[in-house]
Amino acid sequence: MKLSGFKRELCGMILGLAVLAILPVFIQDTYLRHLLIMIFVYGMVAASWDLSLGYGGVFNFGHLALFGVGLYTYALLTKQLGVDPWLALAASGGAAVIAAGLMVIPILRLKGIYVVLLSFAFSQLILQVIVSQSDYTGGNQGMVMVPALKLGDHNMMRDKKLAYYYIALTLLSACLLFLRVFVRSALGKSIVALRDNEEYAVSRGVSLGRQRLLTLTGSALFTGIAGGFYGGYFRNTSTDVFGIDLTTLILSMVLLGGRATIYGPLLASLALTLLSEATADIGVWRPIIIGAVIILVLLVYPGGLAGALTAGWRRLSAMRTPRGQGAAINKVAS
Template sequence: MSMGVGIGRREITGMVVGAVVLALLPMVVQDSYYRHLLIMVFIYGIVASSWDLSLGYAGIFNFGHMALFGIGLYTYGLATTLLGISPWIALLAGGVLAALAAALISLPILRLKGIYVVLVTFAFGQLVVQLIISQSDYTGGNQGLVRIPSFHIPGHNLMRDHKLGFYYIALILLCCSTVFLRLMVRSRLGLAIRALRDNEEYATSRGISISRQRLITMAGSAVFTGLAGAFYGAYFRNASTDVFGASLTTLLLSMVLLGGISTIYGSLLAALLLTIFSEMIAGLGAWRPIVIGVLIILVMLAYPGGLYGAIAAAARALRRLGRRQASP
């Protein structure tokens, strides 16, 4: 039995329990460094799970996703430094402009497939980078923006509470993002985009509009990606073109693949494991990405469905075992 727009009661219960556990976690984890790691897990989880919506569920080979993150970041930086807009309003503006940019990029790829979608979305990311560099008087160019204003809560200093305030803001964004994405994929829209992914000819013959679904999907995957980018700017108080680089793009894409395509939760789990594991092997230096790459390959070979698929398979095996033991 399901509730709302298709999210089951069991899933809602799991969401609530997970949110409560994460909300109480700072009582145990009081060290600023570990809280910083968790904040990065939340940011990466938002971006990776949003990418899974367009890449996994819709089957759109969108390689301009990190450009949407960068648009949210620079929107926040420019709005707060040049225009003097409130950081909270600038945060929302980052999500709105990222969604508008995603809707814009969806127009030239409405009728494209495969490698052509990759090329167009990749070119879009490069265009955004070049635009930022060319407008160095405002964006700082290759040097980036520094000393960006951060959030302000009356009577509370977010910079002196061992990152507790940033932790809860990031957690709220993560919870809202996860609920939003799950509502989308469990709705009739989710069924439509999966139908287009699996059999485009049959889906269009049943009246599903490719243009409409792609535009909504791209915009939906961009909203919280832009919000995460804006939060990233407020948290680190700087913005640079490094966020468009291959290193961060590869890391986020690895989280989507390792967690499991078309799962949402898999990306969140992979964000947690990869972020922590990457810190654990930081002493390996240049060998670190190689080790991570080998790990991802091994997991994908053993479990093509990713970590979430492996966990789901283990859960099904345990249920079957339980039913066998219960039967006479």
């Protein structure tokens, strides 16, 4: 049986998700489940960023502000207005999409470093608005006692995070499917065309403004939802999500994972979240080690983890062919 590329990918995706879905049966530990939830959340944010950065070639340095918008939308709606948490979760995605739409206006025709600067300014503007409205948002202190997500009468607190695990996994699956369909569509191809040769693509009738708008809002949707989920999961908010540290962590997931792969950032989210947790006990040394790892990986593997894996896979499959065997033997001999 021969399957088309996308069908094969879909099968792989379903297989992977199935493995993740039965994982909680074997992982009973609350902390390990928490780690997986964080990997899913960061993975969503990083993979979405890959859409605008890797595929679109638009360096939106304010991507984490979209996460923040989702977080604060959820918290404000549920806590200050008493909106149903699930509705608020959907609204957090919508608010991030709107914020991304607004952000596109100033950067519509900009290039390179100016996009970085302006999206940075935009994220700072959102941060400053949140800080200045401390009566509602708690200002620099953040908000506490944010209402949690609810599943009927199910007690979310006493199931060892099982419900949160499945919610996060569902969101991640939806996010992944959305992103892969997006980049494989004609729209996705035109976005890549714009990135690779803007003048030619524009001259062939691709609209720069429309495509940038769709890319950035597309990257905002699940980033905002992830932010909303984060609020419902942790039940508090903090302006730290706008800080340079989280941006560094997520951005390095995108770069280390390998740009324009979607799966790469997800993989890097796994690696970096685990590294981050494994080093949690060594205090100040933790950011130092993570920073050093980021720099080292970039020095050694310019294509990121996905590039390294692809290269490794190729070498492996080359070794299985006779010619490859010869090469491998030569290597051993020399």
